[in-house]
Amino acid sequence: MGKKNSEIMIEGDMFSETMKEAQRAYNSTEWEKFKKIFADSNKRYLLQDFDLWGNTAFTKAVRSDDPKILKELLGKLSEEERWCVIRKKNRAGNTLLHEIAEACNVAEMADIVLDFEKTIPLPPELAEKEKAEMAELSSEEKKEQEEEKRRPLLEWKNLKGETPVFKAAKFGNLKMLTHLVKRAENLPQANMKIHQESATETILHASVNGQYFDVALWIIMNMDKSSLAVKKNKNGLTSLQLLARMPSVFYSHYEPQLFMTKIVYKLLPDEGYDIEGCNSFDRLLRTPARDLETGEHQDDPRPPTTPVFKRIIEPIREEKKKHRLAERLAKFLVKCDYSWQYYRYEERNDSASKKLPPVLHNVAKRKQELDWKRKQKVLRGKNEEDEQETAERHGKEPPLRVAATNGITEIINFYFEEHPEGSSSTAFLGSSS
Known part of the structure; x- marks a missing residue:
């Protein structure tokens, strides 16, 4: 069936x-x-x-x-x-x-x-x-x-x-x-190339959005990884910026209610979550694309299929698999990210480019303008200008700042391991305003 x-x-x-x-x-x-x-x-x-x-x-x-x-x-x-x-x-x-x-x-x-x-x-x-x-x-x-x-x-x-x-x-x-x-x-x-982008996002964005991290890793291994990792979607977000907005997929935000669940999670192996024939994360990053394409599972320890395992252990195993895959994906995307260099440059030029909004001294006129904007928002939801401003604001937030805001320690640690030269820049975390 x-x-x-x-x-x-x-x-x-x-x-x-x-x-x-x-x-x-x-x-x-x-x-x-x-x-x-x-x-x-x-x-x-x-x-x-x-x-x-x-x-x-x-x-x-x-x-x-x-x-x-x-x-x-x-x-x-x-x-x-x-x-x-x-x-x-x-x-x-x-x-x-x-x-x-x-x-x-x-x-x-x-x-x-x-x-x-x-x-x-x-x-x-x-x-x-x-x-x-x-x-x-x-x-x-x-x-x-x-x-x-x-x-x-x-x-x-x-x-x-x-x-x-x-x-x-x-x-x-x-x-x-x-x-x-x-x-x-x-x-x-x-x-x-025709398969790598839709009208709004890349194929890597699509897999990250769906939280299909095994698919995202396979795409990185087999397609134009250096290009896809830094490309932006219609809202100006890279795949890493999307991932940094998903705290629930990382172990640092895993808070099981039952003590037994915590014990089972700890006892489960850190490896063995295969991706097309790879049963080791370290081996995954070293395996040539042609080996991944075979789909063979030699020496791949499959989990048991008893009723107890399916009912109790399998959901916990799937959770750990998601955490491990998300962590591995984040590590690769951080390696490809040099956004801190751009934000450092923007920080130096920020004071020259800032413009203050016009000030309306007529209070009645200002109130009338705000009321009109509020009505427009109610009638049409978010207008195109609001959406554009939101997209620009999200796109300007560096991934490390997004990860820090969401408390994703895995991404933060990867950043300071991979890009220690940028850790002294305040622009690395973005401005607080």
């Missing part, structure tokens, strides 16, 4: 009885029933929207983690219809491959789509049909879509600017990420 599906299906008149029955089977994860409904029905149901988000039965079938279901359903369609299905985007701009990257842990599921694309040429009739559909678009939109449709499916982006590789990292799907990266690297004229 697959995971429990929490999505709500709208069962109004817009869906046929067959589709509503399939929706119920999907919601209850009855995959054999789901497959049988479409196998026994007219194939036109496979090409119709399954829900209001513009998904099809295929994008839902990937959540079964059973490649046979996807293969059998695709087998009912002609080659041209299969091409339509794998190139179709839902309302969020996600293709079938995007959905596989997010929700599926079986590499064979992605291979079904990618192997079909590789072996079966795109029918000329479908290409002409797509051109006709783009005729009403603006010249800029048309150009973008034409360029995308010439690229392989692994390089297609959704409305947020995310490729399937990016989406696998964003949702912490490490197994699928490693597989898709390997497939992407084998493409003719492979463009790995």
Whole structure:
């Protein structure tokens, strides 16, 4: 069986009885029933929207983690219809491959789509049909879509600017990420840079935001680590600045209520939390990328799977794993961070650049202006100016100051180990104003 599906299906008149029955089977994860409904029905149901988000039965079938279901359903369609299905985007701009990257842990599921694309040429009739559909678009939109449709499916982006590789990292799907990266690297004229950034953040930001630190470490080991570590998101924050805003992921903020929990935590080993075949943190940093890609787990001590372990020890082990991975990630990001040099320079020039806001001597006018601003904030929430000011303020705070404010001693200690030359600068912690 697959995971429990929490999505709500709208069962109004817009869906046929067959589709509503399939929706119920999907919601209850009855995959054999789901497959049988479409196998026994007219194939036109496979090409119709399954829900209001513009998904099809295929994008839902990937959540079964059973490649046979996807293969059998695709087998009912002609080659041209299969091409339509794998190139179709839902309302969020996600293709079938995007959905596989997010929700599926079986590499064979992605291979079904990618192997079909590789072996079966795109029918000329479908290409002409797509051109006709783009005729009403603006010249800029048309150009973008034409360029995308010439690229392989692994390089297609959704409305947020995310490729399937990016989406696998964003949702912490490490197994699928490693597989898709390997497939992407084998493409003719492979463009790995296209997977590293969305419209708002880098692939490293996405994994840190989701607290998928094993994924973040894998990205650092296998992608353009020196560049990604210092890049900023739309709010002007580096990955280290994001991490410095997450005190709960570090041991220094771990405060279990039960004494027994503390004992179990201490007794658990500091190593053994593997990342694609590595069972040692020190070995992880020395292991070449090609060894990580194999996914083999030789000499990897797996934890026991007894009921007692799963109920009591496993949650504590997962907590310790998170702490250790976050610590290792922080150590690397601190090595790449030289923000203290910029803040030291800004400190010397700060007095010359400061400007005082205009002073309104008319108290009534000042009160009227403040009332107007308050009303605007209530009506529209945060306006663009407020958001821009907030982003600029956050981006100007050095990571060490953020970590100190949040009491993350791990990051503070790493800083003074890696950058002792900057420890005497007041700008290293930022101004207190």
